[in-house]
Amino acid sequence: MSKFSIVFDRLRTEEKMLQKEAVELGHEASLIDAKITQINTSSQIQDFDFGNIVLERCVSYYRGLYFTACLEFLDIPVINEFNVSTICGNKLLTSMILKKNNIPTPKTYFSFSGDAAQENLGKIGYPVVIKPIIGSWGRNVMPLKDKDTADAIIEQREITDGPLDRIFYLQEMVDRPPRDIRVITIGDKAVTAMYRKSSDSFKTNIALGAEPEICDITNEMEDLCAKASKAVGGGILGVDLMEDKEKGLVVHEVNNTVEFKGLVKVANINIPKEMIEFAVNSIRK
Amino acid sequence: MKCPECDADLSIPVDAAVGEIISCGDCGADYEISKKDGSTIEIKEAETVGEDWGE
Numbered sequence: 001m002s003k004f005s006i007v008f009d010r011l012r013t014e015e016k017m018l019q020k021e022a023v024e025l026g027h028e029a030s031l032i033d034a035k036i037t038q039i040n041t042s043s044q045i046q047d048f049d050f051g052n053i054v055l056e057r058c059v060s061y062y063r064g065l066y067f068t069a070c071l072e073f074l075d076i077p078v079i080n081e082f083n084v085s086t087i088c089g090n091k092l093l094t095s096m097i098l099k100k101n102n103i104p105t106p107k108t109y110f111s112f113s114g115d116a117a118q119e120n121l122g123k124i125g126y127p128v129v130i131k132p133i134i135g136s137w138g139r140n141v142m143p144l145k146d147k148d149t150a151d152a153i154i155e156q157r158e159i160t161d162g163p164l165d166r167i168f169y170l171q172e173m174v175d176r177p178p179r180d181i182r183v184i185t186i187g188d189k190a191v192t193a194m195y196r197k198s199s200d201s202f203k204t205n206i207a208l209g210a211e212p213e214i215c216d217i218t219n220e221m222e223d224l225c226a227k228a229s230k231a232v233g234g235g236i237l238g239v240d241l242m243e244d245k246e247k248g249l250v251v252h253e254v255n256n257t258v259e260f261k262g263l264v265k266v267a268n269i270n271i272p273k274e275m276i277e278f279a280v281n282s283i284r285k
Numbered sequence: 286m287k288c289p290e291c292d293a294d295l296s297i298p299v300d301a302a303v304g305e306i307i308s309c310g311d312c313g314a315d316y317e318i319s320k321k322d323g324s325t326i327e328i329k330e331a332e333t334v335g336e337d338w339g340e
C-alpha cells in the first residue's frame with residue numbers, strides 16, 4: 001500500500017475516478033483542496049497529509065503551478081514537476097522546446113508588440129492562427145483569414161492589455177482533416193489515443209464539444225510522443241498532434257493536467273489505473 | 286437545501302463529495318460543496334471560469 005494525494009481546486013469526474021481507482025488498487029489517496037491549504041516558509045512535510053507523492057490536478061493553471069512550487073519546496077515529489085508545468089502551460093516555450101528537440105511542429109512566429117505582429121503578418125500573409133501563449137480549451141485560439149480580422153484582434157489585445165497580451169504567437173495554419181489527435185503519455189509511453197472530430201468548428205477541443213473516437217497508436221505516433229514527453233520533462237501528459245497534409249504528423253502542444261473524461265468513453269485501457277500505477281511507481285524508494 | 290440565489294430546492298446527489306460543483310436547476314447558479322458531515326452539507330459560491338483554466 002502506498003499513500004499519496006490528489007490536489008484539486010474543483011473536484012471533477014477525473015479526480016474522482018483517480019481516487020476510486022487508487023482505493024481499488026489498495027492505496028490510500030487523500031483529496032486535498034488547494035484553495036484552503038496554508039503553506040509558509042517554515043512548513044514541514046509532516047504538517048500535511050500529502051503522502052509520498054502528489055498528483056497535481058488543479059483546473060486553474062497558475063494555482064496548480066505555484067502550489068507545485070510549494071510542494072517541491074516541502075520536498076514532496078509532484079506529478080507533473082514545476083519545470084514541466086512551466087513549459088507545458090506556455091505555448092511559446094513548448095513550441096521552442098519541440099523544435100529544439102527535432103520534433104515536427106507547426107512553424108510559429110513570435111512578436112512582442114502589436115505593430116511588430118502586424119508587420120510580420122504583412123510578410124507571411126493569411127491564413128494564420130493566433131493563440132494566447134497561456135490558455136486552454138481553445139480559448140482565444142483564432143484563425144486569422146484576412147488583415148481586417150487580424151487588425152481587430154490586435155486592437156482588442158491593446159484594449160485588454162494583460163501582461164501577456166503584448167506577446168503575439170502566430171502559427172501557420174495546418175492543412176488537416178477536421179480532427180486532431182490526443183495521445184496520453186505516462187512516463188514517456190503513449191498509452192491511449194483518440195481522434196477529436198469537430199464538424200462545425202475550427203477547434204477540435206473536447207471541452208468545446210468535439211467528438212472522441214478511438215485512434216490506434218502507430219509506431220510513428222509512439223516515437224513522436226515519447227520524444228515530446230522527454231523534451232518537456234516527462235510525467236503524465238496529453239500530447240496533441242495534427243495530420244498535416246504535406247508534412248505528416250506535427251505536435252502542436254503538450255498538455256500538463258490532462259483531462260480524460262472524453263477519452264475514457266472510447267479507450268480500451270483503464271486510464272486512471274495506469275496513472276495511479278505510474279504515480280505509485282514514481283515514489284522515491 | 287435551498288438555492289441562496291433563487292430559493293429553489295437544490296438537489297444534491299447523496300454521493301456528492303466536498304469540492305464538487307452542483308448547479309441549481311432553476312437559476313443555473315453553481316455551488317461548491319464546502320463541508321459534508323453526515324447529512325449536514327454546506328455550500329459556497331463556486332469560482333467562475335478563469336482565463337487560466339483548462340488542461
Ligand SMILES: Nc1ncnc2c1ncn2[C@@H]1O[C@H](COP(=O)(O)OP(=O)(O)O)[C@@H](O)[C@H]1O
Binds near residue numbers: 106136138139179
Ligand atoms: N496551426 C493550426 N492549424 C490548424 N488548426 C489548429 C492550429 N492550431 C490549433 N488548431 C486547432 O485549434 C485547437 C486548439 O488549439 P491548441 O493549440 O491546442 O490550444 P488549446 O491549448 O487552447 O487547446 C486545436 O486542437 C486544433 O483543432
Ligand SMILES: [Mg+2]
Binds near residue numbers: 137138205253
Ligand atoms: Mg489543445
Ligand SMILES: [Zn+2]
Binds near residue numbers: 291312
Ligand atoms: Zn437557483
